[in-house]
Each structure stands twice: as C-alpha cells, then as structure tokens.
Amino acid sequence: MFEEDGVKIVSMNSMHRLITISLLYFLALPVLQAQSTPLPQLEQEVLAIAKEDHLPTLELRIWSPQDSLFIDYHDSMVKNIDTYGIGSSTKLLVAVYILHLVETGKLSLNDEVGDFFKPGTGSSFATITIRQLLHHTSGIQDYTRHPEWINLVMTGNTRTSFEERMRLISPKLLPLNSFHYSNSNYLFLERIVEKVTGDPYDVAFNNFYRDQDLAGIHLSTAMDTTPAFFGQESTQVSDVTTTQETYGYAGDVHATSSELLRFMKKLFIVPTILGHGALQQLEQMVSMEPMTIPIGKGTIDGYGSGLMRLTFEGKVWIGHSGGTLKYQSFLFYNPQDSQIIIALTNSSGKHYNNSFVQRLVPTLLHAVTSQ
Numbered sequence: 516m517f518e519e520d521g522v523k524i525v526s527m528n529s530m531h532r533l534i535t536i537s538l539l540y541f542l543a544l545p546v547l548q549a550q551s552t553p554l555p556q557l558e559q560e561v562l563a564i565a566k567e568d569h570l571p572t573l574e575l576r577i578w579s580p581q582d583s584l585f586i587d588y589h590d591s592m593v594k595n596i597d598t599y600g601i602g603s604s605t606k607l608l609v610a611v612y613i614l615h616l617v618e619t620g621k622l623s624l625n626d627e628v629g630d631f632f633k634p635g636t637g638s639s640f641a642t643i644t645i646r647q648l649l650h651h652t653s654g655i656q657d658y659t660r661h662p663e664w665i666n667l668v669m670t671g672n673t674r675t676s677f678e679e680r681m682r683l684i685s686p687k688l689l690p691l692n693s694f695h696y697s698n699s700n701y702l703f704l705e706r707i708v709e710k711v712t713g714d715p716y717d718v719a720f721n722n723f724y725r726d727q728d729l730a731g732i733h734l735s736t737a738m739d740t741t742p743a744f745f746g747q748e749s750t751q752v753s754d755v756t757t758t759q760e761t762y763g764y765a766g767d768v769h770a771t772s773s774e775l776l777r778f779m780k781k782l783f784i785v786p787t788i789l790g791h792g793a794l795q796q797l798e799q800m801v802s803m804e805p806m807t808i809p810i811g812k813g814t815i816d817g818y819g820s821g822l823m824r825l826t827f828e829g830k831v832w833i834g835h836s837g838g839t840l841k842y843q844s845f846l847f848y849n850p851q852d853s854q855i856i857i858a859l860t861n862s863s864g865k866h867y868n869n870s871f872v873q874r875l876v877p878t879l880l881h882a883v884t885s886q
Contacts, residue, residue, distance in 0.1 A: 571742070602844055694803050
C-alpha cells in the first residue's frame with residue numbers, strides 16, 4: 516500500500532476482499548439528491564464534483580441544437596486518456612448492429628438460438644428468440660455472476676472463448692419473458708453473428724461501424740492497458756490497469772466521447788444507421804420491474820433492444836449506462852428536446868460509482884432538463 520495526496524493506493528491482493536463484480540453495480544447504490552444549475556454554469560459544478568470525489572479522469576459531452584458543452588478533466592497525478600471502455604453501453608451498439616442484420620434480411624427477431632447452433636444437451640436455450648436475447652427476457656442466467664468468473668476477473672485471467680464462458684451458465688432458466696438482466700444474452704448474440712456473417716464477432720462488429728464512418732468505435736479482444744482505478748472508499752483506491760476483463764458483446768467496446776456523440780446523432784438526430792422500422796424495434800420497451808435503477812430523483816424502468824428508458828424530472832431519456840471494474844459510462848438521448856449526454860470515466864467501485872451515478876449524472880440531467 517502507498518499513499519498519494521491522502522489517497523491510499525492498495526494492492527490487488529488487498530482489493531480481493533473488497534469487490535463483488537456486477538455490470539448492474541448501481542442497483543444497490545443509495546439515492547442522493549441533485550442540486551445543480553443550468554447549462555452555462557454546469558462546467559464549474561462538474562469540475563467541483565470531479566475534484567471533490569477525486570475522479571481520475573472524466574470526459575463529458577452535452578449537445579443540443581441550441582447549445583453544447585465539452586469537459587475533459589483529469590487529476591494532475593493521472594495520465595489523461597481519450598479512449599474509454601464503455602462497459603454495458605456496448606449493448607446499445609450491438610443491438611443497433613443486430614437490427615441492421617434484421618433490416619438487411621440476414622436475421623429475424625423471431626429466429627431462435629437453435630437455428631444457428633446447438634446450445635448444449637439438456638438445456639432449454641434452443642427455442643429462445645433473438646428478440647428475447649436483446650430484451651433480457653430469455654431467462655438465461657448471467658455468467659458474470661458466477662463466483663468463478665469473479666475470481667478470474669480479479670486474477671486478470673477471464674475466459675475469452677464462447678465455450679469457456681458458456682460453461683459458467685446454469686442450464687436452469689429463470690421465468691421466460693420476464694426481465695432479468697444477463698450478459699449471457701449478448702454472449703449468445705456473438706455466436707449467432709459469427710454463424711450469419713462467417714467472421715469473428717469482433718471483426719463483424721468493427722466492420723459494420725467502419726462502414727458507418729464510425730471507426731473510432733472499436734470492440735477489442737486485446738489486453739486493455741488503459742490506466743484505470745477502483746475505489747470502495749474515497750481514501751482507498753486501487754490501480755486496476757493490469758486487470759483484464761473480457762465481456763465481448765456484453766461490454767467490450769472502447770471509444771472516444773466525440774465518436775460516441777457522432778454515433779448518437781447518426782442514430783437519433785439525423786438517422787442514417789437504421790431505418791424507421793428498425794428504430795421502432797429498438798425502442799419497443801419491456802418493464803424492468805423489479806430491477807429498476809434509481810438515478811437521483813429519476814428511474815430507469817424500461818428496456819428495449821439494448822436500450823434503457825430513463826425518466827427524470829418529467830422528461831424521458833433513452834440510451835444505456837455501463838460499469839465494469841475499470842470504467843463507467845452514460846449515453847442518453849432526450850427525444851423531446853433532441854438533447855444528448857455522454858459521460859465517461861476510468862474509475863469504478865463503491866465510491867466512484869456513487870460519485871458518477873448518483874451525484875454527477877443527476878446533476879447533468881437536472882441542468883439539461885432545466886434549459
């Protein structure tokens with residue numbers, strides 16, 4: 516253990532006792548009340564939060580037809596970065612790609628898993644549809660909740676192959692057509708894409724976004740050496756740069772905030788990625804009860820095809836959020852006022868999660884909603 520500016524940096528061995536990994540980390544966070552100001556004064560408030568909570572880096576973009584704001588903050592002790600992992604926000608980009616395959620006739624939302632591969636003897640996975648995978652209504656349990664997976668994350672040795680990750684999935688289904696957030700759904704989509712395209716899932720994904728002139732959005736299976744930090748408490752922070760996670764279609768996209776803003780504009784503002792019918796499918800929601808997520812005074816309570824619905828101060832936002840051992844992300848669009856918020860940080864753990872999800876994000880939403 517060593518100390519920088521009163522913040523203790525603990526070893527990975529010490530950190531093992533502190534961590535329970537979950538991409539839905541924010542379900543257990545306390546709800547804090549946001550107090551903020553309109554957009555012109557927002558920059559000072561955001562920087563104050565970042566400094567008070569010792570965020571290592573924070574990149575923020577707010578855009579509307581009338582105004583915009585860009586903040587690129589990093590602590591003086593931390594190397595600045597411009598490309599971030601976006602965790603579960605990856606699911607939105609994957610769902611867009613899947614709906615493109617539907618639009619072009621390569622897939623149907625009613626296609627079943629068994630149409631593409633045999634998911635294993637004794638399982639009930641074969642009749643699950645692509646629609647159910649996208650909506651998390653398949654009943655497939657989450658391999659990232661398996662104790663073995665959590666231990667593998669902590670030792671930097673997570674499994675990368677479909678078969679290794681598949682082995683961690685219980686054959687017992689949860690209630691079908693009820694919402695149960697599970698990264699395993701997007702693992703199945705990896706294999707389906709490979710069968711349809713003939714390419715590795717990451718190559719197929721990256722080729723699609725390159726063709727959309729969004730090559731800065733990249734799904735990587737290589738070792739991620741971006742500096743990253745994990746903090747359960749504000750005074751006890753671990754450097755987790757060398758820890759390796761592998762989530763594939765469930766959470767492995769890396770991108771810059773500028774490229775993510777271009778993606779959101781191409782998807783929602785001047786739609787060029789998907790046609791009207793595919794966008795309607797993207798936004799067709801199921802209830803997330805009982806797994807709703809508090810965001811300040813708001814709630815994420817609906818899930819479409821890789822798309823969350825957030826209601827905050829009377830306004831509806833759609834997009835996705837994400838969190839891993841290393842990163843947190845927030846990508847949301849307000850259709851009523853054509854506003855976009857993108858926030859990225861290379862920090863996670865209880866302290867940083869509270870700062871990002873229940874302090875920073877509500878502040879941003881309140882300021883933008885107040886415009």
